[in-house]
Amino acid sequence: DGGITQSPKYLFRKEGQNVTLSCEQNLNHDAMYWYRQDPGQGLRLIYYSQIVNDFQKGDIAEGYSVSREKKESFPLTVTSAQKNPTAFYLCASSPGQGSYEQYFGPGTRLTVT
Amino acid sequence: GQQVMQIPQYQHVQEGEDFTTYCNSSTTLSNIQWYKQRPGGHPVFLIQLVKSGEVKKQKRLTFQFGEAKKNSSLHITATQTTDVGTYFCAGQGSGTYKYIFGTGTRLKVLA
Numbered sequence: 001d002g003g004i005t006q007s008p009k010y011l012f013r014k015e016g017q018n019v020t021l022s023c024e025q026n027l028n029h030d031a032m033y034w035y036r037q038d039p040g041q042g043l044r045l046i047y048y049s050q051i052v053n054d055f056q057k058g059d060i061a062e063g064y065s066v067s068r069e070k071k072e073s074f075p076l077t078v079t080s081a082q083k084n085p086t087a088f089y090l091c092a093s094s095p096g097q098g099s100y101e102q103y104f105g106p107g108t109r110l111t112v113t
Numbered sequence: 114g115q116q117v118m119q120i121p122q123y124q125h126v127q128e129g130e131d132f133t134t135y136c137n138s139s140t141t142l143s144n145i146q147w148y149k150q151r152p153g154g155h156p157v158f159l160i161q162l163v164k165s166g167e168v169k170k171q172k173r174l175t176f177q178f179g180e181a182k183k184n185s186s187l188h189i190t191a192t193q194t195t196d197v198g199t200y201f202c203a204g205q206g207s208g209t210y211k212y213i214f215g216t217g218t219r220l221k222v223l224a
Contacts (some may be wrong), residue, residue: 031210042119042201043156043214050210058211059114090155100205101146102212104155 003027006091006105013085013112021076021108023091029103030096032074036060037088037107049074050096078110085112115140117204119215127223132189134218136202143205145178145185146212151198159187192222 004025013019025032031050035043045058049068063082068074074093078085088109092102116139126132136145144163148156160169162178162185169176175188185202199219203212 033211035214040219042216043203045211045213048211056211059213092156100144100210100212101158101161102148102156102203103158107155 004091004093004103004105006089006108008108009106011108011110013110015112016080017112018077018079019085019110019112021078021089021091021110023074023076023105024072025074025093025103025105026072027093027095027103028071029093030071031094031100032068033092033094033102034058034064034066034074034076035090035092037090043090046076078112085110115204115206115213117202117213117215119202119218121218122216123219123221125221125223126192128194129191132192132196132220134187134200134202134220136185136187136204136215138183138204138213140183140206142182143207145182145205146203147176147185147187148201148203148214149198150201150217154198156201189220192220194222194224196220197222 007022033048034046044060047066049055065077090107091105094100094102146161147159150156166180167178173190177186199217201217202215
């Protein structure tokens, strides 16, 4: 888990506002991932990126957007189009190139009212 | 699409009892990973299994990957209170970089 930071830990927004969640890693990992976790549920993949300037949609990408302009950073924007944005958001990274164990950040708990 | 299910959803055991969680995929997997998430925390990588029929041990934890590479199990011998948390499997399908997480098994250990 060390080397991946997510900020802030808690985030509150009003409905209709876009919000960007930060994810930074200093592990020199190629791959980065965003997951959403709802209470008592598993992790669902939102977006993932194997290399800089490239990313793919996961299983629940609607209402979210990402960018991967730098290897260390993979910010996630929760747009107003996301119908149920309140959740625990987890960012992860993995070395890539055949090594895919994922290292998770501490997460951001987003509440939209 | 690929689905990964875990059973049981919850398990309460007395300290010292054994515990097993099972993971089943709808498709053949390239490899499978296991993670542990403590209450209020984030998932922590435990292990990755790649070969058909593979068995790996970490102290009191034993991980198995099925012969058909569609199922896996995690067995904990003589549980301790420190084992409390939710255990997730995550399977990678062939030809993809992404992992599909199972629904998780929440373990409570009663002292």
